[in-house]
Amino acid sequence: YYLDELPQLYNVIRGEMCLLGPRPEAPEFVDLDDPLWQEVLAAPPGIAGPTQLIINDWERHRITEDPSGEAYLHEVLPVKLAIDGWYVRRSSPRLDALVAVTLARRLLPGTESYTLKKRVHAAVPQSNQVPA
Numbered sequence: 001y002y003l004d005e006l007p008q009l010y011n012v013i014r015g016e017m018c019l020l021g022p023r024p025e026a027p028e029f030v031d032l033d034d035p036l037w038q039e040v041l042a043a044p045p046g047i048a049g050p051t052q053l054i055i056n057d058w059e060r061h062r063i064t065e066d067p068s069g070e071a072y073l074h075e076v077l078p079v080k081l082a083i084d085g086w087y088v089r090r091s092s093p094r095l096d097a098l099v100a101v102t103l104a105r106r107l108l109p110g111t112e113s114y115t116l117k118k119r120v121h122a123a124v125p126q127s128n129q130v131p132a
Contacts, residue, residue, distance in 0.1 A: 008047045020096050020103075021046025022084040029077055036085045043088045050095075051083040053102050054117050058130045075129065082126035090123075 011017040024045045031037050055076070062071040087095070102116040120127050 005047055012047065016045075018044045018046045020049060020099050022049050022087060023047075023052060025077075025080075029073065036081055040081065040084045040088055043091070048099070048103050049084065050087050050099050050102070050116055050120055051080050053099065053106060054083060054120055054127060055079060055130050079126045079129055082124050083120055086120065086124045 008017060012019055021044050022040050030041070032041075059072075059076050059080075062076050063069075065071060087099075098116050098119070
């Protein structure tokens with residue numbers, strides 16, 4: 001139930017984070033010279049975003065399969081960055097509403113919404129690596 005995320009609500013109240021937005025990445029994985037990273041990092045970080053809703057299970061599976069971190073660095077991270085970049089460029093109240101509804105449905109067992117996944121898979125080719 002993602003209870004470990006609750007302390008981040010304090011960061012939202014303080015104005016340091018938003019409820020929805022790209023999740024912050026560990027600094028050692030960020031390439032500050034990459035324009036896409038610059039674009040994503042310019043957006044306010046969020047507790048949840050479409051990236052987590054779409055690739056969370058696949059990411060956990062890849063990290064478990066390859067604890068060396070190579071799969072994360074070479075497979076997962078490029079997909080996360082591509083989806084985050086798409087989200088930042090397409091940011092709108094309508095997209096945030098879709099993300100919020102998808103998040104709410106994910107928290108309720110058996111009610112997951114696939115609308116967001118379909119939209120991202122159609123717009124972000126890298127996301128097609130993630131099993132539907």
